[in-house]
Amino acid sequence: MENKKRVVVGLSGGVDSSVAAFLLKEQGYEVIGMFMKNWHDESVTISNECPWMEDSTDAMLVAEKLGIPFQAIDLSEEYRERIVDYMFAEYEAGRTPNPDILCNREIKFDIFLKAAQKLKADYVATGHYCQKGSIEKEGKIIYRLLAGSDQNKDQSYFLCQLNQDQLAKALFPIGHLQKSEVRRIAKEQDLITADKKDSQGLCFIGKVRLPEFLQQQLKPRKGKIIVIPNDLEIFKRQKLPAGFSVEDYDEEILDNICLPIHYQESEGKLIGEHNGAHYFTVGQRKGLQVGGTGKPLFVIATDTQENNIYTGLGEEHPGLNRQGLFVPKKDVHWIREDLKLEIGETARYKARIRYRQPLTWATLIMKEKGLYVLFDEAQRGIASGQFVAWYEETESIGSGVIF
Numbered sequence: 001m002e003n004k005k006r007v008v009v010g011l012s013g014g015v016d017s018s019v020a021a022f023l024l025k026e027q028g029y030e031v032i033g034m035f036m037k038n039w040h041d042e043s044v045t046i047s048n049e050c051p052w053m054e055d056s057t058d059a060m061l062v063a064e065k066l067g068i069p070f071q072a073i074d075l076s077e078e079y080r081e082r083i084v085d086y087m088f089a090e091y092e093a094g095r096t097p098n099p100d101i102l103c104n105r106e107i108k109f110d111i112f113l114k115a116a117q118k119l120k121a122d123y124v125a126t127g128h129y130c131q132k133g134s135i136e137k138e139g140k141i142i143y144r145l146l147a148g149s150d151q152n153k154d155q156s157y158f159l160c161q162l163n164q165d166q167l168a169k170a171l172f173p174i175g176h177l178q179k180s181e182v183r184r185i186a187k188e189q190d191l192i193t194a195d196k197k198d199s200q201g202l203c204f205i206g207k208v209r210l211p212e213f214l215q216q217q218l219k220p221r222k223g224k225i226i227v228i229p230n231d232l233e234i235f236k237r238q239k240l241p242a243g244f245s246v247e248d249y250d251e252e253i254l255d256n257i258c259l260p261i262h263y264q265e266s267e268g269k270l271i272g273e274h275n276g277a278h279y280f281t282v283g284q285r286k287g288l289q290v291g292g293t294g295k296p297l298f299v300i301a302t303d304t305q306e307n308n309i310y311t312g313l314g315e316e317h318p319g320l321n322r323q324g325l326f327v328p329k330k331d332v333h334w335i336r337e338d339l340k341l342e343i344g345e346t347a348r349y350k351a352r353i354r355y356r357q358p359l360t361w362a363t364l365i366m367k368e369k370g371l372y373v374l375f376d377e378a379q380r381g382i383a384s385g386q387f388v389a390w391y392e393e394t395e396s397i398g399s400g401v402i403f
Helices: 015-026 051-066 076-092 099-118 164-168 179-188 210-215 233-237 251-258
Strands: 006-010 030-037 070-074 123-125 130-137 140-147 223-227 269-274 297-303 308-313 321-328 332-334 346-352 360-367 370-380 387-392 395-401
Touching (some): 015 051, 251 370, 321 395
Antiparallel strands (some): 346 360, 360 370
């Protein structure tokens, strides 16, 4: 009998990974379930319940039900170093990180993958709603990361930092299913996770409130909330010049449109106080606690050096809506390395700057210092530290960290 391919499934204690494990077993793989414990600090979970204990038990019960071997692996040390410390540093610098994208790149498809390979696994599998394809090009197999069939649940954005080596070893067994079908299979198989609510919370930290989590290390500091008028001179320069074409894009025009604005106190007026600029992110409107402004107030920039928050009134404020963004050269990532833009090249792709955001047309322009992304329609709340991902139809082509 031929040797079965061995797959290690990341069992999180949720319904998606449970059904992923069941389907792989049905397909004839030799399946091992592995639970990743990524967080120890109980002091920042919302309630007394201990989420990872409960999740770990559920994962173990699912493995037992499916008759597959199970083990737990403690990755909390690596998780603290690669995810948590990074998040604190980013927030402190006034940027907005995306822990889920990092968790996939650094933990699930790196440290976890290496642990699986020690068990002589051919693949690792997760319960992500995305799909994998492949094409052959010049005698070489190229792997493709494709959106999940369930448009409401497509999680390809969270995997936008994976590379060819990681994709080669990845399986996404539920990517072709709708969420409702996943639940139905779990019920039919009598899996304990069938009705379990989807986890909300940081990737694997459990039910953590972000401000409390941040406050542990980032101490409150009183600072100013400043409202910026919507007729600043700089906003005029951020518009695309009329009748431009791609050939006209010199870097000065691109910088004006794509780089974040650094506001000065003198450009606006004081409207209130806050407890620390590092707790706020661009596009945010809740938590400012400033009343009587008529229109809603939005954060348009934070300055963690001066500890100021800059805000704008109303959804149409030019500081909230930007036509472009920039990704420094070192932060540009191509899943499809064969489609990588060289300096001076441009391309048209659809892009998004956050999970679940509809894809929207953009022009990508590669220059010496990095990638400029110009959107056909202005985007709201472009935040430094977040990821932009670009697609061709349903295929994720590449991504980058927004400057």
